[in-house]
Amino acid sequence: MLRYILKRLLQGVFVLIGVSIVIFCLSRIIPGNPARLALGQHATQEAVDNLSKQMYLDKPLPVQYILWFRDVLHGDFGISLSTRRPVTEDMKQLLPATFELIFWSALFMVFYTYLGYGIVLYALVKLKELFVKPVKRVLPPDSDLPEVTLFITAFNEEDVVDEKMENSLALDYPADKLRIVWVTDGSDDGTNDRLQTRWNGKVTVYFQPKRQGKTAAMTRGMTLVRTPLVVFTDANTMVNSEAIREIVLAFQNPKVGCVAGEKRIAVQTKDGAAAGGEGIYWKYESTLKALDSRLYSAVGAAGELFAVRRELFEPMEPDTLLDDFILSLRIAMKGYTIAYCTNAYAIESGSADMGEEEKRKVRIAAGGLQSIWRLRPLLNPFRYGILSFQYTSHRVLRWSVTPFLLFALLPLNIVVLLLGESPLFYGTLLGLQILFYGMGYWGYYLSTRQIKNKVLFIPYYFLFMNVNVLKGIGYLKRKKGSGAWEKAKRAEK
Numbered sequence: 028m029l030r031y032i033l034k035r036l037l038q039g040v041f042v043l044i045g046v047s048i049v050i051f052c053l054s055r056i057i058p059g060n061p062a063r064l065a066l067g068q069h070a071t072q073e074a075v076d077n078l079s080k081q082m083y084l085d086k087p088l089p090v091q092y093i094l095w096f097r098d099v100l101h102g103d104f105g106i107s108l109s110t111r112r113p114v115t116e117d118m119k120q121l122l123p124a125t126f127e128l129i130f131w132s133a134l135f136m137v138f139y140t141y142l143g144y145g146i147v148l149y150a151l152v153k154l155k156e157l158f159v160k161p162v163k164r165v166l167p168p169d170s171d172l173p174e175v176t177l178f179i180t181a182f183n184e185e186d187v188v189d190e191k192m193e194n195s196l197a198l199d200y201p202a203d204k205l206r207i208v209w210v211t212d213g214s215d216d217g218t219n220d221r222l223q224t225r226w227n228g229k230v231t232v233y234f235q236p237k238r239q240g241k242t243a244a245m246t247r248g249m250t251l252v253r254t255p256l257v258v259f260t261d262a263n264t265m266v267n268s269e270a271i272r273e274i275v276l277a278f279q280n281p282k283v284g285c286v287a288g289e290k291r292i293a294v295q296t297k298d299g300a301a302a303g304g305e306g307i308y309w310k311y312e313s314t315l316k317a318l319d320s321r322l323y324s325a326v327g328a329a330g331e332l333f334a335v336r337r338e339l340f341e342p343m344e345p346d347t348l349l350d351d352f353i354l355s356l357r358i359a360m361k362g363y364t365i366a367y368c369t370n371a372y373a374i375e376s377g378s379a380d381m382g383e384e385e386k387r388k389v390r391i392a393a394g395g396l397q398s399i400w401r402l403r404p405l406l407n408p409f410r411y412g413i414l415s416f417q418y419t420s421h422r423v424l425r426w427s428v429t430p431f432l433l434f435a436l437l438p439l440n441i442v443v444l445l446l447g448e449s450p451l452f453y454g455t456l457l458g459l460q461i462l463f464y465g466m467g468y469w470g471y472y473l474s475t476r477q478i479k480n481k482v483l484f485i486p487y488y489f490l491f492m493n494v495n496v497l498k499g500i501g502y503l504k505r506k507k508g509s510g511a512w513e514k515a516k517r518a519e520k
Contacts, residue, residue, distance in 0.1 A: 048092070123446040130439040133432040140429040141489075144420040148318045155322060164279040166272060169201050173278075174254040175271055175334075176206045180244045184262040185217040191262050192226050200271040206231065209262075210248035213238020241330075242347040249340050258334040259351070263375055264290075266332060270371035274334045277366040284339050284363025285355045287325050288332030289313050289372040307485060308492070313369070315421060320367035323413045326421045328355040328365060332373035339363065344401070348394030348503075356402055359414055381474060381491070388492055392499025395426030430493040436460060464490070 135143075166172070177195055184191070195207050207230045211218050214234070222232050233248050249257070258274060260266055270288060277286045292309055319325045330351035339358045347353055355365050399422075406423070408415040437460050444453045463486050470487030473480055 123443070123448050126439060126443050126446060127448060130436070130443050133436055133439060136424070136429055137433050137436065139420075140424040145315055145318070147420075148315065148322060148417075152318050152321045161321075162280070164276060166276050166279070172201060172204055172275060173256055174204045174206065175200065175256045175258055175275065176208055176252050176254040176337075177271075178245075178248060178252065178257050178259045179207070179209045179262055180241050180248070180259075181209055181211045181214060181218055181262040182238065182241075183214050183216045183218060184211075185221060187263050188218055188221045189225065190265070192222075192230065194265045196229065197268055198266065198271050199268045200275075205271065206252075206254060208233065208248060208252065210234075210244045212240075212244040212247070239345060242343050242350040243345045245350060246342040246345075249337070249342075252337060255337055256334055257337050257340065258332070259330065260332050260373060261330055261375070264331045264373040265375070266373050267371065270332065270373075273368050273371040277368050277371075278334070278336070280364075280366065282364050283366045284336055284358040284361065285328060285365045286334045286371070287316065287320075287328035287355065287365055287367050288334075289316075289367070289369050290329045290331045291372050291374045293374050293376050307481065308488060316367045317369060319417050319421060320365065323417065324359050324364035325367040326356070326365070326414075326417050327352040329373075331375060332371060347397070347401075348390060349398055352394065353398055353401060356398075356405065356418070360402075360405060360411065385491075385495060385498075388495035389498045389502045392426060392496040393503035394499075395422065395496075396499055396503055399423055399426060426496060426499075430496040433493050434497075437464070467491075 139147075177198075179191065179195075181188075192207075198205065209218075209222055209230055210233045211222075212235050215236075219232060219234050222230055233251060235247070245259070256275065256278060258271060266288075274286045274288065277283055290309055290313070316325050327349075328351050333351055333355060335354065335358060339361065340354070341357060343350055343353055359365050402418075405411055405415055405418050408419075411418075437457075440453060440457045440460060444450060444457055466483055467486040467490040470480065470483030470485075471491075473483060474487065
């Protein structure tokens with residue numbers, strides 16, 4: 028983490044130099060003599076000439092920049108063209124209020140992103156349900172239930188094939204209406220042999236030797252599916268027996284185009300920070316998703332368990348990192364909703380350790396940034412209304428500006444304090460921030476020793492997630508054009 032921070036600081040130096048060049052050039056391309064503009068039209072020529080020398084306007088442009096940048100580093104920002112006073116004097120008057128405004132804006136955005144949206148969402152749901160009561164739907168008789176395909180993409184999943192098949196065959200749904208399909212692109216272990224020997228006749232396997240990634244496998248496999256409903260699930264997740272019926276029940280609403288199942292983390296007593304932190308995160312995330320669904324639509328689905336109407340499936344770009352998220356939201360952009368079904372859930376083990384969890388979070392963050400670009404029309408509230416509000420509040424802010432603002436709060440707090448604004452109040456806020464970071468580091472220290480402490484895992488996992496959002500930028504650059512990624516190892520059961 029330290030190496031990453033130092034790398035970003037070095038990059039920041041080059042960015043600062045670039046910005047300084049732009050500012051300098053803008054100050055020099057203004058029509059007229061900058062010295063004349065600073066002094067006014069009634070100034071004598073002698074005064075203009077003296078100021079021109081002070082501003083180095085009598086020297087070549089490259090020399091002007093070097094001398095100007097030197098003065099800036101020494102705190103001399105020249106004369107303001109609007110007030111005709113030294114810029115440093117104007118800054119002394121405006122700087123404290125400016126930094127206060129920036130600090131409180133950043134703090135509000137961080138609070139809203141991680142807690143405030145949940146509060147607003149809860150209030151909106153309660154207000155809606157005062158006037159609009161949820162419709163209770165029932166399943167038709169088994170003879171009238173639709174055919175469903177259980178769609179499993181896999182890459183080298185030999186260790187979990189048997190458990191997954193046993194779980195799939197135990198699902199409470201008419202056997203003659205449930206098709207089990209495995210798409211195993213690139214698998215070179217015993218996955219295919221296991222499926223075609225022990226489970227022959229109970230499963231359909233679509234295999235190709237070339238590994239192109241999960242998204243490409245989904246696109247290829249879906250061309251061979253004929254059932255009206257398709258349930259996607261991962262090979263390493265186990266689904267509750269009632270899941271398919273609950274999903275089909277949600278589809279009784281014709282406005283529902285996608286159903287998102289709940290993801291649950293199986294946290295064992297022996298598990299460390301990775302599983303514990305992930306479990307706490309997903310409990311909170313599930314609460315938000317359920318509220319989103321009650322207000323209008325869930326914001327995306329998780330690949331562990333989700334379903335779509337087959338006719339609404341559309342191929343995605345092969346290098347898509349978050350296929351479940353993009354597919355589900357593109358369905359929502361067609362005017363359908365994403366239902367969140369808490370009674371249909373997939374259970375999987377937490378990451379083996381924080382190193383493996385980091386792989387997942389960085390990839391997800393990179394996929395989030397990729398999704399923001401590819402789903403950019405969804406940012407238009409005039410076109411997508413409440414869905415745009417939910418998408419921006421629940422996802423976009425987390426994957427874009429808020430992590431930067433979070434880590435900017437500490438230096439901003441220090442600057443405001445040094446400027447002499449309400450020392451007791453801002454000193455207290457600074458102390459609370461330092462305490463939070465200290466708790467996060469303590470949680471990290473305990474995790475390296477496999478000591479569980481939920482109170483400390485929360486700040487640690489929170490900071491950990493946001494750091495990985497920043498790392499996701501680099502991951503996206505490295506993986507551009509590739510939909511295949513390294514799998515993160517899960518904790519042993």
